Amino acid sequence: MEAFVRETGRAVVIPNDNINTDIILPKQFLKNILKTGFGKDLFFDWRYNADGSLNEAFELNKPAHQGASILITGNDFGSGSSREHAVWALTDYGFRAVIGGGFSDIFYMNSTKNGLLPIVLPEENRKILRDVQADENIQIDLPEQTVTYKNYTFHFDINSQWKEKFINGEDDIDNTMKYEKLIAAFEKQRPNFG
Amino acid sequence: MSKTLFDKIWEKHVITGEIGEAQLIYVDLHLVHEVTSPQPFDGLRSTNRRVRRPDLTFATMDHNVPTKDIFNVQDQMSRLQMDTLVKNSKEFDIPLASIGDDKQGIVHVVGPERGLTQPAKVIVCGDSHTATHGAFGAIAFGIGTSEVEHVLATQTIWQVKPKTMGIKVTGELPKNTYAKDIIMGIIAKYGVSFGVGYAIEFYGETIEKLSMEARMTMCNMSIEAGSKTGMVQPDQTTFDYIEGREQAPKDFEAAKKYWSQFYTDNESDFDETLTFDVSNLKPMVTWGTNPGMATPVDQSLPEIKDDNDANAYEYIGLHPNMKPVDINLDYIFIGSCTNSRYEDLEIAANMMKGHHLAPNVTAWVVPGSRAIRNRAIKTGIAKIFEDAGCEWREPGCSACLAMNPDKIPAGKHVASTSNRNFIGRQGAGSRTHLASPAMVAAAGIAGHFVDITTDEFV
Known part of the structure; x- marks a missing residue:
């Protein structure tokens, strides 16, 4: 997967709470058998009108926000269905990090497999970040675990293994194969009742 | 040391790693369906990897299936996903219950029905409603597509152990109210994200009296409370449900004895506890x-x-x-x-x-x-x-x-x-x-x- 160390980029704010994976990528797009090409369908029902035209009022469609790489959102982001396609849609669109009040467990794990950095910040920090203008940058420094905007620097927590994985862009399966002997030994002692 | 049901099963499955960090966990049953499996099989092919344990894997079709005329798949993309699962199951030797098959159905209905879902197992599937299987006293949770590939290749998964939450359900269910009303009532009371980061165990007199079907309904919707794992302690109701099913253990007495050691020792072992009384429960909408x-x-x-x-x-x-x-x-x-x-x-x-x-x-x-x-x-x-x-x-x-x-x-x-x-x-x-x-x-x-x-x- 693509490594994540530092990111300086434009941000877009979609402040709603409980944005579930049905909203991020509706189910009609789960029929693809590839991992790519989902970006155009990201937030489909919010992004497009019923006739297929762009909903110009939606943040993601505003010309000033094109090229944004950081999404700032509310609480409980990525709840609902386990579809990793939601993460692929965010990365395919160009997002490298999502800053929210909290993430569903499955969405969080899916993000760690795809180089999309999920950052949990409290409301008091996000309130300040929500003021970000279209021509302003936000800096994310993963080794330092900080988000910087104007004169503000906020610290975030992340499990040390996930952090290392992001920084190195590691492939999980290769890593696990190192434990082949332990896995084989485990299999021998598993209970078996026929 | 006094432990929860979740802790006891977890410990039996850790291959390496320390609590608090990601631990490598062995998977006893991997359920597969057509929507979240094409990319993982493709990944295996491109890296020349095999499925480590086809015998611990079971595939069926459910999401795309037309229910009016099951063989008449009009949508070309649906057809492609279903055909891809047929091809992949064959190539990787995975048992598949395809459309028309006696064993086909919704993956979370079919697993228990075949007797594949058993207490003390770790069960995963690329679908968030995998929590359903926790009704048998298993650790069951939904995983993403990359994780599906990882489990296919290694039969293991990296997870940080969640905290545990006990939800004690008390009181007699009023006539014409059901498990669905209990779980909807709990979510209405505590919200849609109180379970994030927790494995939930439902227990108490009300849960003990529920059928396996009703327990499955409760555990199924744990994910709607934010918890990817809901579970119930295995008991005689559980054993009676499994006994005689196609994939039930042949040495059933030995299995039952093994399963009987999995229960929460003390309520105080949970990191968090909630209570819910159903005595005055009304049907929920x-x-x-x-x-x-x-x-x-x-x-x-x-x-x-x-x-x-x-x-x-x-x-x-x-x-x-x-x-x-x-x-x-x-x-x-x-x-x-x-x-x-x-x-x-x-x-x-x-x-x-x-x-x-x-x-x-x-x-x-x-x-x-x-x-x-x-x-x-x-x-x-x-x-x-x-x-x-x-x-x-x-x-x-x-x-x-x-x-x-x-x-x-x-x-x-x-x-x-x-x-x-x-x-x-x-x-x-x-x-x-x-x-x-x-x-x-x-x-x-x-x-x-x-x-x-x-x-x-x-």
Whole structure:
């Protein structure tokens, strides 16, 4: 997967709470058998009108926000269905990090497999970040675990293994194969009742 | 040392790693379906990897399956996904219950039905409703597509051990209220994200008396509370359900003895505990766009507290102070991994027996598996639905997520036994109201929700 160390980029704010994976990528797009090409369908029902035209009022469609790489959102982001396609849609669109009040467990794990950095910040920090203008940058420094905007620097927590994985862009399966002997030994002692 | 059910099973599955960090966990059962498996198999092919344990893997088709004419797959993308699973199962030697097969059905219905779902196992599937299997005292959770590939290749998964939460359920269930009402009541009370970061165990006198089907309904919707794992301690009810099933352990006594060591020692072992008393529980109905937006059937819909509520009311076309009885229904849907088991169909059929659907109500009854469908035909339940004017369908996920031809049209209200009332979930613009099978069946007859705990019904 693509490594994540530092990111300086434009941000877009979609402040709603409980944005579930049905909203991020509706189910009609789960029929693809590839991992790519989902970006155009990201937030489909919010992004497009019923006739297929762009909903110009939606943040993601505003010309000033094109090229944004950081999404700032509310609480409980990525709840609902386990579809990793939601993460692929965010990365395919160009997002490298999502800053929210909290993430569903499955969405969080899916993000760690795809180089999309999920950052949990409290409301008091996000309130300040929500003021970000279209021509302003936000800096994310993963080794330092900080988000910087104007004169503000906020610290975030992340499990040390996930952090290392992001920084190195590691492939999980290769890593696990190192434990082949332990896995084989485990299999021998598993209970078996026929 | 005193431990929870979750802790005991977890410890038995750790291959390496320390608590607090990611640990490598062995997977005893990997369930596979057509939507979240094409990319993982492709990944295996491109890296020349094999499936480590095809014997611990089971595949079926459910999400895309047309339920009206199961072999007539019109949607080319659906057809491609289903054909891809057939090809991949063959190439990687994985047992597959394809459409038309006696064992085909919704993956979370079929696993238990075949006897594959057993206590003390770690069970994963690329689907968030995998929590269902926790009803057997297993650690069961949904995983993403990359994780599916990882499990196929290594039969293991990296996870940070979650915290544990005990939900003690007490009191006697009032007549015509069900497990669905308990879990919806819990989510209405505590919200849709209180379970994030926790593995939930449901326990207490009320849970002990529930059937396996009812326990599955509860665990199934743990994910709607934010918890990817819900579980119930295995007991005699669990053992009786498994015994005699196709994949039940051959040395059943030895298995039972092994399973009997898995229980929570003390309530104080949980990191967090909640309580829920069902003595005065009423049937629950959702009015909004997440499962926490629910109300007892006899109460008025709540006032608007914030933008989330305002947006939900706008989408759903209702307003505060209306009551569930005021919601005019266009469709009813009885099905999904939450409520499509034989017991659910039986309860719904009892409610419909001798009645006919209200004019203008379309009803789809979709059994969770081929086996359930066959049994319901044999016992006459299917006939009750048909006589009432319902469409009796083939097994699949159907209108729960509408990835198949079963879609609720825009603006139409549907009473649904499924699990998610998200915007557009059951079809673009569809308006979902979640409830128990008995409530949905009664609503189909009346054309609107009714309080089935009143004298007229009990």
